[in-house]
Amino acid sequence: MAPGAESATDGSYPLTRALYLYINKKPDEALSPAVLEFLKFTNSREGQDLVRKAGIYALPASEVQRNQAQLIEGRIASSSSGR
Numbered sequence: 001m002a003p004g005a006e007s008a009t010d011g012s013y014p015l016t017r018a019l020y021l022y023i024n025k026k027p028d029e030a031l032s033p034a035v036l037e038f039l040k041f042t043n044s045r046e047g048q049d050l051v052r053k054a055g056i057y058a059l060p061a062s063e064v065q066r067n068q069a070q071l072i073e074g075r076i077a078s079s080s081s082g083r
């Protein structure tokens with residue numbers, strides 16, 4: 001199996017690892033407006049383009065959509081950065 005964006009994100013290439021963003025806040029605390037905007041940016045098309053330019057595989061569209069839905073609903077539980 002050759003390494004590449006598709007094989008890394010679909011799990012068929014075994015030597016990958018996920019990168020996560022961690023937010024330092026209490027579970028019952030709301031996100032600050034600045035942090036919320038940053039997370040929205042990291043999951044935007046422009047943010048994911050910057051991830052690619054940095055040499056990191058961007059998130060699959062399904063994960064970006066899930067992250068965006070969680071941000072809208074105020075729930076944060078998944079990664080915002082690619083493999």
